[in-house]
Every structure is written in C-alpha cells, then in structure tokens.
Amino acid sequence: MGTVYTIIGKSGSGKSTLLSLIAGLDVCTGGEIHHGRNDLKNIDRDDYRAKHIGVVFQSYNLLINATAVENIILSMEISGIKQKDKKESAYKLLERVGIDKETADRKVLKLSGGEQQRVGIARALSHDANMIIADEPTGNLDDKSEDEVLKILTSLAHDDGKCVIIVTHSKEVTAIADIILGIKEGRIETIKK
Amino acid sequence: MYVLKNALKNLVRNRGRNTLIAVIIFAIITTTVIALIINNTSSGIIDDYKNRFGSEVSISPNMEKVMQNAQSSQSGGGNGRQQAVRISPPSINPKQYLSFGESDYLLQDKCTYTANIGVKCSDESFTPIDYDENSSSGSMMYSVNGGSRPAPMPEGDEDRFSPNMRIYGDSWGEFTGDSPSRKLSEGRQVQKDGECLMSADLAEENGVDIGDALAFNATLYDTERNPVAEVEYSLTVVGFYTDATEEYPIPMMSGNSYMNRRNEVLTTFDTVMNAVSGDVATGFNGLDVSATYYLKNPDMLEDFKRELYAKGLSGDFDVNTDTLSYNKIVAPVEGLKSMSLTFMLVVLILGGVILVLLSSIAIRERKYEIGVLRAMGMKKGKVAVGLWLEILAIAAVCLVLGITAGIFASQPVSDTLLERQVAAIAEEDAAQSAQNANRPMIGMTIGGGRAPGAGTDAKPLENMDVSLSIVTILEIIAVAVLLASVSGIVSISRITKYEPIKILMERN
Numbered sequence: 134m135g136t137v138y139t140i141i142g143k144s145g146s147g148k149s150t151l152l153s154l155i156a157g158l159d160v161c162t163g164g165e166i167h168h169g170r171n172d173l174k175n176i177d178r179d180d181y182r183a184k185h186i187g188v189v190f191q192s193y194n195l196l197i198n199a200t201a202v203e204n205i206i207l208s209m210e211i212s213g214i215k216q217k218d219k220k221e222s223a224y225k226l227l228e229r230v231g232i233d234k235e236t237a238d239r240k241v242l243k244l245s246g247g248e249q250q251r252v253g254i255a256r257a258l259s260h261d262a263n264m265i266i267a268d269e270p271t272g273n274l275d276d277k278s279e280d281e282v283l284k285i286l287t288s289l290a291h292d293d294g295k296c297v298i299i300v301t302h303s304k305e306v307t308a309i310a311d312i313i314l315g316i317k318e319g320r321i322e323t324i325k326k
Numbered sequence: 327m328y329v330l331k332n333a334l335k336n337l338v339r340n341r342g343r344n345t346l347i348a349v350i351i352f353a354i355i356t357t358t359v360i361a362l363i364i365n366n367t368s369s370g371i372i373d374d375y376k377n378r379f380g381s382e383v384s385i386s387p388n389m390e391k392v393m394q395n396a397q398s399s400q401s402g403g404g405n406g407r408q409q410a411v412r413i414s415p416p417s418i419n420p421k422q423y424l425s426f427g428e429s430d431y432l433l434q435d436k437c438t439y440t441a442n443i444g445v446k447c448s449d450e451s452f453t454p455i456d457y458d459e460n461s462s463s464g465s466m467m468y469s470v471n472g473g474s475r476p477a478p479m480p481e482g483d484e485d486r487f488s489p490n491m492r493i494y495g496d497s498w499g500e501f502t503g504d505s506p507s508r509k510l511s512e513g514r515q516v517q518k519d520g521e522c523l524m525s526a527d528l529a530e531e532n533g534v535d536i537g538d539a540l541a542f543n544a545t546l547y548d549t550e551r552n553p554v555a556e557v558e559y560s561l562t563v564v565g566f567y568t569d570a571t572e573e574y575p576i577p578m579m580s581g582n583s584y585m586n587r588r589n590e591v592l593t594t595f596d597t598v599m600n601a602v603s604g605d606v607a608t609g610f611n612g613l614d615v616s617a618t619y620y621l622k623n624p625d626m627l628e629d630f631k632r633e634l635y636a637k638g639l640s641g642d643f644d645v646n647t648d649t650l651s652y653n654k655i656v657a658p659v660e661g662l663k664s665m666s667l668t669f670m671l672v673v674l675i676l677g678g679v680i681l682v683l684l685s686s687i688a689i690r691e692r693k694y695e696i697g698v699l700r701a702m703g704m705k706k707g708k709v710a711v712g713l714w715l716e717i718l719a720i721a722a723v724c725l726v727l728g729i730t731a732g733i734f735a736s737q738p739v740s741d742t743l744l745e746r747q748v749a750a751i752a753e754e755d756a757a758q759s760a761q762n763a764n765r766p767m768i769g770m771t772i773g774g775g776r777a778p779g780a781g782t783d784a785k786p787l788e789n790m791d792v793s794l795s796i797v798t799i800l801e802i803i804a805v806a807v808l809l810a811s812v813s814g815i816v817s818i819s820r821i822t823k824y825e826p827i828k829i830l831m832e833r834n
Contacts, residue, residue: 188701
C-alpha cells in the first residue's frame with residue numbers, strides 16, 4: 134500500500150519550491166534530492182519527468198487546444214511508452230478518473246475545472262509513474278469536484294501502491310493524508326501520522 | 327514520429343495564427359516564383375543572345391584612323407599646295423586570316439572562311455551574263471572584309487587585268503537556312519577541290535554541261551597596283567544552281583558582269599587559295615578573303631584582340647563583337663531581369679522580416695504550450711524541431727499553392743513589364759537618333775562592312791515565353807526552406823531561454 138503525504142505550511146514557506154525540486158522542474162542550490170540512488174542534479178531531468186514522476190498542477194497545465202485524450206496520448210509518446218493502442222489506453226485512464234469517451238474527445242478548453250483536473254491526474258498516471266506529486270490540486274475546484282479528485286488520489290496510493298505527495302492549504306486535503314509534513318522557512322519542522 | 331504528428335495536429339489546432347503565417351509565406355513564395363521564373367527565363371535568353379551576338383567577332387577597318395594616317399603621312403611631304411588625300415585601305419593577308427583562326431580563344435569548329443577572286447574565263451568564247459567587251463563593264467573592284475565596291479579604273483591602268491566574273495570559295499551559306507536563296511537545280515554539290523557549281527543561267531548562256539572542265543585566270547596586284555601573281559584555275563562543273571535573289575545586289579551596278587550574281591562560280595575555299603602563290607594581300611588586288619570567328623566566351627574579346635595585334639593585324643582595324651545588336655535586342659530583357667531580381671530581393675527581405683516578427687509573436691503566445699510540453703518531459707530539441715516542422719509544413723503547402731499561382735501570373739506580369747521596357751528603350755533610341763542626326767559623320771567603311779557603332783536593324787525582343795524549369799523549382803524550394811528555417815531559428819533561440827517552471831509559475 135502506498136502513502137499519501139501532504140505538505141502544509143504558510144505562503145512563502147517553500148512548499149511549492151520543494152515540490153518543483155522533487156518534480157525535477159527546478160534544481161536545488163544546496164543539498165541533494167535522490168531518485169533511487171541517483172542525485173537529480175546528475176540525471177537527465179527531462180527523462181526523469183517523462184518517465185518516473187507524475188505531476189498534477191493547481192492550474193492543470195494542459196494543452197488547451199488539444200482534446201483530453203490527445204493530452205494523454207502525447208504524454209505517453211513523450212514517455213516513450215511502447216504500446217500499440219495508446220488511444221484505447223488513454224480512454225481507459227480517463228474513464229478511471231471519471232471522464233467518459235465523449236468528454237475525452239472534447240477540447241480541454243471546453244471542460245470544467247474539475248474535469249480538467251481529472252485529465253491532469255490521468256496524464257500524471259499515463260506513464261505509470263510510482264510517484265504522483267500534486268501542487269494544490271483542489272485549489273480551483275468546487276466542493277464536489279474536490280471530493281472526487283481526493284478520492285482518486287487516495288485510491289492511487291491505497292489501491293495502486295503509489296507514493297502521492299500533495300502540497301496544500303486545505304484542511305479537507307490534509308484529512309486524507311497518511312503523513313503530514315509541516316514546513317516553515319524551507320525546513321520540515323513537524324511530521325504527523 | 328510523434329513530434330511530426332503533433333506538429334501537423336498543431337496546424338489545425340492553431341488555425342488562425344497559422345493562416346496568417348500561411349498568407350504571408352504564400353505572398354512571398356508567389357512573388358518569388360514570378361520573379362524567379364522571369365529572372366531565369368531572361369537569363370537563359372540573355373545567355374543565348376550573348377552566345378549568338380556577343381561571340382561572333384568582326385574585324386573591320388577604322389576609317390577615321392585610316393584617314394588620319396593618310397593625312398598625316400601626306401602632310402609631311404606636301405609642297406604647301408592643297409592636294410587630294412590618297413587613302414590606302416588597310417588589308418589583311420589571307421595567311422593572317424588563317425593564322426588568326428588558330429587562336430585558342432576561338433571555337434575552331436564554328437570558324438568559317440570564304441574567298442572570292444575576280445577572274446576571266448580562259449576560253450574567249452565563254453561570255454558572262456551582261457558582259458560587254460567594249461564597255462569595260464568588268465571594271466576592277468576592291469574590297470575588304472567580304473563586300474565589294476566598284477572603283478573607277480585609274481588613269482594609266484587601261485592595260486591592267488580586268489575580271490568579268492568571280493569564283494567564290496566555300497560560300498555555301500545561301501544554300502542553307504529556312505529559306506535558302508540558292509538551290510541546286512541539277513547535278514550534285516561540290517565534294518572535293520577542283521569541282522565547281524555554276525548558275526543554271528550562265529551554263530545555259532554558254533552551253534556548259536555537267537562534267538565540262540573550264541579554265542579561268544586572274545592577275546593579282548599589290549596595293550601599289552603592281553602585278554604580284556598570275557593565277558589559273560581548272561574547274562570541273564558538277565552541278566548547276568538557281569538563284570532566287572536579284573541579279574545585282576546594288577541596283578546602280580546593273581549591267582556590270584563582275585557584279586552579277588549569276589556569274590558567280592562556286593568552289594571550295596582551298597581551291598581558290600591553293601592556286602594563289604606568294605604573299606598576297608586582300609584589298610585592291612582582286613582577291614578577297616573573309617573569315618567569321620566565334621569566341622569561346624564573349625569575355626575573351628580583349629585577349630583575342632591583343633593576340634591579333636601581336637600576330638600583325640594592322641592597328642587600323644577594329645576587332646569587335648556585335649554588341650550593338652546584342653544590346654538592342656537584349657536590353658529590355660536585361661531590364662526585366664534586373665527589375666524582377668530587385669523586386670524579389672525586396673519581397674524576400676521585407677517578407678523575411680515580417681515572418682521573423684510574426685514567428686516571434688507566435689512563439690511568445692505559445693510560451694505556455696512550450697512550458698507544458700517541457701514540464702511533461704519533452705526535450706528542448708524536440709520542441710524546437712516540432713515548431714520548425716510546423717512552419718515547414720505551412721511552407722510546403724504554400725509552396726504548392728504559390729508555384730501554381732506563380733505559373734499563372736508570371737506570363738502576364740512578364741508581358742506587361744517587357745512591354746514597358748521595350749517602350750522605354752524605343753523612347754531612348756528615338757532620342758539618340760535625334761541627337762545623332764545633328765552630328766557630322768566621322769567614319770565610313772569599305773567593302774560593305776559595318777563600322778562598329780553603326781546603326782543596327784536588330785529588333786528588340788518583344789515577347790518572352792516564360793516557363794518553370796527544374797532549376798527554378800529547386801530555387802523556390804530553397805527559398806521556402808530558408809524562410810521556414812529563419813523563422814524556426816527565432817523559435818529555437820526563444821525556446822532555449824524558457825525554463826518550464828518559470829513559464830508555468832508566470833502563468834499561475
């Protein structure tokens with residue numbers, strides 16, 4: 134069974150920076166971040182992002198002119214997944230996060246916030262990464278959508294055995310965490326189970 | 327592969343922006359196609375005319391120099407009284423003609439030599455057409471460089487040999503071409519030295535049959551009118567020709583048997599020249615040799631000139647190519663070429679700048695998209711290739727449309743521009759003619775040759791059939807790829823500056 138981690142802290146405490154560093158989107162100027170035995174500084178971070186980690190953004194960060202399914206397929210292509218019917222797999226992934234086929238064929242721009250975030254989660258899962266990190270994944274969602282997204286993330290950890298790290302301000306999100314990390318001025322100060 | 331697929335999908339995803347880019351590329355390619363088609367076609371025409379008019383060499387006496395020389399040589403020995411100036415036209419030795427033709431600057435295969443000599447038939451019963459024994463109609467002719475002009479027999483020269491007909495060596499030009507003026511009517515063409523063709527009229531007048539042998543003789547003189555050689559020919563008639571031209575090319579010479587074209591006996595150049603022994607010059611002497619030389623390259627004219635003067639050509643001769651005809655015919659096309667080239671350069675530079683600006687704006691708009699792709703793990707190089715492929719695909723579509731549009735538009739555009747060029751040249755010519763009419767005539771030629779700079783009957787090229795060649799297509803493709811690459815470079819240089827986290831954070 135995987136674990137759901139939440140990182141909490143005040144604005145400017147360094148939560149998102151830590152997430153960017155873990156996601157390989159930024160490089161740390163001091164200290165080390167390891168993926169397995171490899172220091173992230175010394176590996177191809179494009180390759181790391183493409184194959185080993187799934188990122189869910191608060192602002193979804195999808196290709197808005199492409200359809201939901203195209204976003205997933207492109208992520209698979211970038212990851213170099215050798216799968217014959219990528220489209221079918223993409224539909225299945227989207228179905229798993231509650232996006233039906235009809236919605237999957239619509240342009241991202243025409244989807245609701247909740248739908249877009251679910252597409253973002255499906256994209257993070259598209260290359261079967263062991264670690265899913267999410268930066269304020271419910272920050273732009275209404276309560277109903279928030280519940281649905283949190284159920285998916287919990288399920289990813291508890292059912293699929295993935296490591297899910299969530300940066301959040303939200304008490305609702307913190308409530309689903311297995312481990313809560315409190316961060317202050319760039320340092321992890323509290324760890325609650 | 328997925329980079330290409332994504333690039334092609336992006337063409338449809340970003341229809342508005344891509345349409346704008348496509349319109350600009352289409353406009354650039356269409357104008358480039360028109361300009362290149364016109365430019366390449368006119369280049370071909372210019373090269374062709376350059377070879378035809380720019381490489382044929384003419385050697386003609388500069389009469390201004392000749393007169394100056396004559397005046398200066400006689401003023402020194404003058405006795406103070408005003409006296410007539412005696413002009414001795416310069417001459418070229420036949421051996422010199424052959425020696426000039428050996429130049430490395432010439433296309434040996436294209437060089438042609440012709441010779442003609444004033445003769446009388448040794449058989450006194452043989453009478454040339456229009457020959458009147460008592461009227462000395464066969465007066466001595468002098469010539470230089472191809473033509474002939476009658477001269478009055480000088481006083482005291484009454485006993486001088488006076489030819490009444492001519493033998494031509496290798497003068498076969500009138501038997502060829504689209505509408506030959508001479509045709510073989512009976513027998514066969516001359517195949518070896520010692521054989522000749524005779525006009526059917528002359529043969530009929532004298533009862534000559536094919537296979538008959540005729541003897542001719544001539545006396546050659548030097549420029550001081552001293553006899554230098556006796557020449558005899560024995561020719562076998564192998565055929566008769568009919569002549570569609572007038573008997574007398576110069577109407578005022580009617581009745582002069584020497585000038586009658588029906589009295590011309592045609593044989594080989596070697597037959598004419600082998601019978602002539604000694605160092606005989608052309609000119610007043612009765613023997614006339616002319617040569618047509620073709621330079622391998624018109625630019626070799628100056629070198630060829632130097633070689634001729636070094637080989638002994640008199641400084642009184644000018645060596646020129648037919649630049650006047652060349653200029654008159656080709657000037658409008660050259661104007662058209664230069665206009666199309668300038669137009670193309672302006673369009674390419676302006677279009678290129680617009681395209682670079684547009685690409686720059688487009689990339690800024692797509693910054694977010696690039697950030698997302700980079701966050702997903704796509705490498706910078708692949709993002710850049712994707713953007714380049716997009717613009718290349720647009721350029722490819724525009725290339726097909728632009729070439730099609732250019733093919734249809736180039737002919738009317740070319741016609742309009744050429745018409746204007748011809749009109750401009752005609753106006754220039756008219757102004758030049760008006761100016762020349764007020765100037766005194768300072769030169770003349772002997773022997774019917776045209777002096778360099780004399781008027782030309784050449785008509786300017788008024789129609790140009792433009793067509794698309796493989797070379798033009800390749801050039802257009804190169805232009806399209808260049809345009810796509812230039813705007814691609816802008817994209818690539820921008821992408822290297824974008825870090826995904828910064829782009830996404832900016833947006834968030």
